[in-house]
Amino acid sequence: MAKQVTLTIDGKPITVDEGMLVVDAAKKAGMDIPVFCYHPKMEPVGMCRMCLVEIGRPMMDRSTGKPLLDEKGEPKLQFLPKLETACTNPVSDGMVVLTQSEKAKAGQKSTIEFLLTSHPLDCPICDKGGECPLQNLTMAHGPGRSRFLYDEKMHLAKNVALGDLIFLDQERCIQCARCIRFQDEIAGDAVLGFDERARSTRIVSLSDPEFDSVFSGNTTDICPVGALTTADFRFGARPWELNASASICSQCPVGCNITFNTRREARADGRIVIKRVMPRQNEEVNETWICDKGRFAFHYVESKDRLNKPLMRKSGKLARVSWDAATKFAGEALTKAKKNLVVLASGRLSNEDLFNLKALADQVGGKAVLYSGMGGGDLTSWVGVGQGTNLGGMGKGSTIVVAASDLYEEAPIWYLRIKQAAQRGATLIVANPRETKLDRYANFVIRYSYGDEGKTVQDLTKKGKIGDAFVKAENALILYGSEGLGLQGSTALAAACARALNDTGHVGRLNNGLIGVWQRANDQGAWELGFRPEENLQAVFDKADAVYIAGADPFGDGLLKIKNAKTRPFIAVQDLFENETAKLADVVLPAQAYTERDGTFTSGERRVQRFYPAVPALEGPKPDFAITSQLAKQMGVILEGTSASVVFEIMVADQSSFAGLDYAKLAEVKSQWPIVGRGDLYYGGTTYENKDGLGVQLSNSAQRGEKFSLPRVQKVVALRPKEKKLLAVPITKLYDRGVTVSSAELLEQRIGEIYIALHSSAAELFKVSAGERVRLSLDGVSAEVQVRIDDTISAGVVLVPRSMGLPIHEPTAASVKSIRKAAVR
Amino acid sequence: MLRELTRGLATTFKSMFERPVTIQYPEEKRPVRPRFRGRHVLKRYDNGLEKCIGCALCAAACPSDAIFVEASENTDEKRFSPGDRYASTYEINMLRCIYCGFCEDACPTEAIVLGDNYELSFTDRRDAIYDRNMLLEPAPAGQSTTPQKTVPGEFTRSVPSMQDPQD
Numbered sequence: 001m002a003k004q005v006t007l008t009i010d011g012k013p014i015t016v017d018e019g020m021l022v023v024d025a026a027k028k029a030g031m032d033i034p035v036f037c038y039h040p041k042m043e044p045v046g047m048c049r050m051c052l053v054e055i056g057r058p059m060m061d062r063s064t065g066k067p068l069l070d071e072k073g074e075p076k077l078q079f080l081p082k083l084e085t086a087c088t089n090p091v092s093d094g095m096v097v098l099t100q101s102e103k104a105k106a107g108q109k110s111t112i113e114f115l116l117t118s119h120p121l122d123c124p125i126c127d128k129g130g131e132c133p134l135q136n137l138t139m140a141h142g143p144g145r146s147r148f149l150y151d152e153k154m155h156l157a158k159n160v161a162l163g164d165l166i167f168l169d170q171e172r173c174i175q176c177a178r179c180i181r182f183q184d185e186i187a188g189d190a191v192l193g194f195d196e197r198a199r200s201t202r203i204v205s206l207s208d209p210e211f212d213s214v215f216s217g218n219t220t221d222i223c224p225v226g227a228l229t230t231a232d233f234r235f236g237a238r239p240w241e242l243n244a245s246a247s248i249c250s251q252c253p254v255g256c257n258i259t260f261n262t263r264r265e266a267r268a269d270g271r272i273v274i275k276r277v278m279p280r281q282n283e284e285v286n287e288t289w290i291c292d293k294g295r296f297a298f299h300y301v302e303s304k305d306r307l308n309k310p311l312m313r314k315s316g317k318l319a320r321v322s323w324d325a326a327t328k329f330a331g332e333a334l335t336k337a338k339k340n341l342v343v344l345a346s347g348r349l350s351n352e353d354l355f356n357l358k359a360l361a362d363q364v365g366g367k368a369v370l371y372s373g374m375g376g377g378d379l380t381s382w383v384g385v386g387q388g389t390n391l392g393g394m395g396k397g398s399t400i401v402v403a404a405s406d407l408y409e410e411a412p413i414w415y416l417r418i419k420q421a422a423q424r425g426a427t428l429i430v431a432n433p434r435e436t437k438l439d440r441y442a443n444f445v446i447r448y449s450y451g452d453e454g455k456t457v458q459d460l461t462k463k464g465k466i467g468d469a470f471v472k473a474e475n476a477l478i479l480y481g482s483e484g485l486g487l488q489g490s491t492a493l494a495a496a497c498a499r500a501l502n503d504t505g506h507v508g509r510l511n512n513g514l515i516g517v518w519q520r521a522n523d524q525g526a527w528e529l530g531f532r533p534e535e536n537l538q539a540v541f542d543k544a545d546a547v548y549i550a551g552a553d554p555f556g557d558g559l560l561k562i563k564n565a566k567t568r569p570f571i572a573v574q575d576l577f578e579n580e581t582a583k584l585a586d587v588v589l590p591a592q593a594y595t596e597r598d599g600t601f602t603s604g605e606r607r608v609q610r611f612y613p614a615v616p617a618l619e620g621p622k623p624d625f626a627i628t629s630q631l632a633k634q635m636g637v638i639l640e641g642t643s644a645s646v647v648f649e650i651m652v653a654d655q656s657s658f659a660g661l662d663y664a665k666l667a668e669v670k671s672q673w674p675i676v677g678r679g680d681l682y683y684g685g686t687t688y689e690n691k692d693g694l695g696v697q698l699s700n701s702a703q704r705g706e707k708f709s710l711p712r713v714q715k716v717v718a719l720r721p722k723e724k725k726l727l728a729v730p731i732t733k734l735y736d737r738g739v740t741v742s743s744a745e746l747l748e749q750r751i752g753e754i755y756i757a758l759h760s761s762a763a764e765l766f767k768v769s770a771g772e773r774v775r776l777s778l779d780g781v782s783a784e785v786q787v788r789i790d791d792t793i794s795a796g797v798v799l800v801p802r803s804m805g806l807p808i809h810e811p812t813a814a815s816v817k818s819i820r821k822a823a824v825r
Numbered sequence: 826m827l828r829e830l831t832r833g834l835a836t837t838f839k840s841m842f843e844r845p846v847t848i849q850y851p852e853e854k855r856p857v858r859p860r861f862r863g864r865h866v867l868k869r870y871d872n873g874l875e876k877c878i879g880c881a882l883c884a885a886a887c888p889s890d891a892i893f894v895e896a897s898e899n900t901d902e903k904r905f906s907p908g909d910r911y912a913s914t915y916e917i918n919m920l921r922c923i924y925c926g927f928c929e930d931a932c933p934t935e936a937i938v939l940g941d942n943y944e945l946s947f948t949d950r951r952d953a954i955y956d957r958n959m960l961l962e963p964a965p966a967g968q969s970t971t972p973q974k975t976v977p978g979e980f981t982r983s984v985p986s987m988q989d990p991q992d
Contacts, residue, residue: 124880125910
């Protein structure tokens with residue numbers, strides 16, 4: 001425990017850790033010292049002068065080192081002649097702080113008056129109005145009247161686009177540099193800066209494209225004025241008109257805690273719609289941040305293309321029918337299939353949905369298949385991270401390995417937290433075939449060729465310095481992903497990682513273990529509940545009599561094909577949209593979006609977290625678990641279908657790793673530091689306080705002392721394409737054409753068009769150049785793509801992003817052809 | 826008894842030559858007092874632009890939650906009001922309104938004014954909801970109505986310098 005010091009703030013004695021800043025100490029004691037530029041998660045700079053206070057320190061006798069005493073026997077205090085900033089002064093023993101003295105109050109008052117000299121005071125049209133620190137502090141500490149001349153206000157540009165997501169109002173900016181410092185210190189993308197000086201100081205973007213960061217939305221949260229606003233919410237509503245409901249982001253396995261702000265709108269025909277997504281504090285998951293994908297890509301749940309009526313194939317065409325007719329029809333076909341029923345579900349569904357689907361498959365003896373291109377989830381439930389793991393608490397003595405994953409693109413908040421752990425002193429080892437943004441913070445970077453992932457991790461424990469850093473570390477974590485890997489490769493990699501951790505004793509404890517960087521939010525939950533992916537999905541499909549597909553589009557993704565229309569299995573689809581798979585289905589059952597119901601997701605760190613209904617459900621669709629229950633009833637199987645919490649209770653009774661959990665436990669909260677989201681909006685920005693549950697991390701087999709035998713690491717024979725061919729490998733891009741992203745119009749530019757990345761020598765060989773459009777052929781499909789040059793990859797490789805229109809699931813041979821040439825011919 | 830009768834009738838006959846207090850409503854209408862609070866009107870500037878900037882402070886001030894505002898962004902091609910923001914939806918439910926005038930007080934641009942019209946009767950509850958087209962006053966003579974095409978950089982500010990409110 002850190003050394004404690006005792007000081008007095010406004011007459012109240014307080015004991016806090018040594019090194020804490022006066023402003024934080026006051027906050028801990030329940031007193032608010034007003035701040036603009038200070039943010040508890042960033043280094044103090046003392047730029048805004050709002051936190052001016054009087055600080056007195058006990059005078060010391062230099063000869064004895066003891067405090068000097070006055071006549072009464074009290075220590076003599078020395079106050080500086082001027083006010084000091086509470087945000088830059090650490091506490092010391094015997095310190096006396098006066099925040100309410102005449103002098104301090106006058107200082108704060110003048111600071112506000114000065115900050116307002118050129119503020120436009122256009123609060124009525126400002127998106128921040130109502131949750132604005134400048135407004136609040138002006139009301140609390142301001143002079144009420146300005147001595148400066150109205151006509152001398154600076155008039156600057158009011159809507160400067162910083163990139164396509166963020167707008168800057170230069171007039172409102174008070175130059176606190178919170179946004180610049182966030183980008184430099186926390187996000188690690190130094191894309192903002194100051195230009196000019198004094199009264200002409202402006203925030204400018206230094207990057208091309210402008211404001212090139214996936215964390216840009218957070219700057220609007222911490223901006224203490226309305227200078228930075230998002231393009232998505234611009235003039236959307238006043239903050240006091242919004243309702244808030246707690247939820248979990250469904251875009252990636254991090255499981256960021258979010259809040260949906262909703263409002264009834266005339267524009268949306270009087271429906272209640274989601275107006276914006278705000279972070280909700282969970283210091284063990286996302287702190288007070290979320291990435292731009294989570295913030296701006298939610299629009300799919302409100303898409304006009306959502307299914308709202310069950311469909312049934314009648315004389316070759318899908319026709320709208322009632323729920324009873326559809327489930328009866330599907331139930332009959334599924335009953336007939338008996339053991340040849342295949343349930344195919346993805347990690348887009350909640351734990352409750354997946355549990356019911358698995359229970360249905362088990363009852364009839366069918367097969368429950370996970371729709372995922374990444375393996376190793378069984379290992380993460382054996383040797384996954386222990387209960388209480390917190391990336392935010394890792395630092396010196398910890399080693400974090402990131403293998404085959406570009407976290408900046410795949411799970412931005414993990415990137416951010418691992419970067420900070422590295423900056424706190426944790427040893428970071430990044431093993432990736434190409435350069436990633438995390439490399440900058442890594443102590444060791446391992447480059448290997450695509451295909452050598454397993455071997456690289458196996459060697460991790462052997463190599464000199466790197467081996468020592470891993471083996472001798474007090475805590476060690478491995479995050480593995482699927483960069484350039486299919487199911488087989490990632491399964492082998494997971495096995496290698498699990499062995500490395502197990503052999504070095506880094507399992508079964510907190511801050512130790514294996515984390516999968518999954519492609520969907522609840523993939524880990526699906527693994528926990530017994531879903532397993534299949535290497536040859538087509539064979540499983542061909543053998544089945546009936547296939548029940550939920551939350552997946554295998555036909556659209558090019559993983560399944562109908563080979564023989566006559567012998568094809570019965571297909572029942574349960575989804576939000578009429579996707580390619582639904583178009584081929586015999587029955588289509590419309591499901592509710594997760595924003596319309598409650599349930600739980602299991603994050604990659606195996607934290608089970610609750611989400612709550614945010615908007616009223618569309619008329620027609622039902623929750624996935626209820627649809628499964630209705631179908632099961634037709635098949636003579638009884639499953640709970642009325643309440644998600646009851647399904648969860650049944651699931652808890654069935655699953656040992658969930659033991660002891662219930663919805664009430666998941667909704668428990670404890671006090672977190674820094675305190676955010678209360679009346680003092682200035683402190684941590686507009687992030688919401690967590691009142692609806694921090695979630696609970698599952699225990700793992702290693703922790704429970706259960707026996708498990710880790711699989712042998714399968715030797716994966718790396719594909720070596722023939723001459724004139726390249727090895728195409730899948731990579732993950734943050735903004736892709738997946739169904740959960742593509743309906744966000746604002747992200748259109750960021751999603752961009754499909755591209756491939758080549759080494760310049762490969763480009764030379766195929767006579768193509770950067771920016772050119774070429775034809776890429778792989779696995780019998782081809783598409784026109786744009787060429788990008790990336791010299792950090794090896795020459796024989798072409799990177800193909802997933803979910804951008806060209807199906808790629810496994811490393812495969814590909815050929816590149818210039819279209820320009822063909823045109824000349 | 827006869828005396829009482831004549832006294833009574835005298836009053837009757839006398840009042841026959843006095844000016845009547847009542848008027849023939851609805852053919853005749855009495856002018857309202859300067860501070861009368863009747864149906865709301867959304868005002869315009871002299872150039873025809875709407876004063877309302879869609880800030881929804883009237884809706885926030887409204888004690889009976891009768892006002893609903895939704896804002897959108899102005900462009901110089903299609904400008905409704907000065908500044909960036911205008912009310913794309915503006916509705917008042919006249920059945921809910923208690924004519925307290927708080928909306929007037931809250932308005933930063935003096936766009937909403939309780940006018941002289943008190944003739945509000947409806948045969949359908951839906952008719953009681955007045956939308957922005959019903960509330961907006963007509964554009965001044967010679968000026969085009971909104972949206973207008975304006976010169977870029979001319980109307981960049983939403984809240985003009987204010988004068989003291991006048992009756």
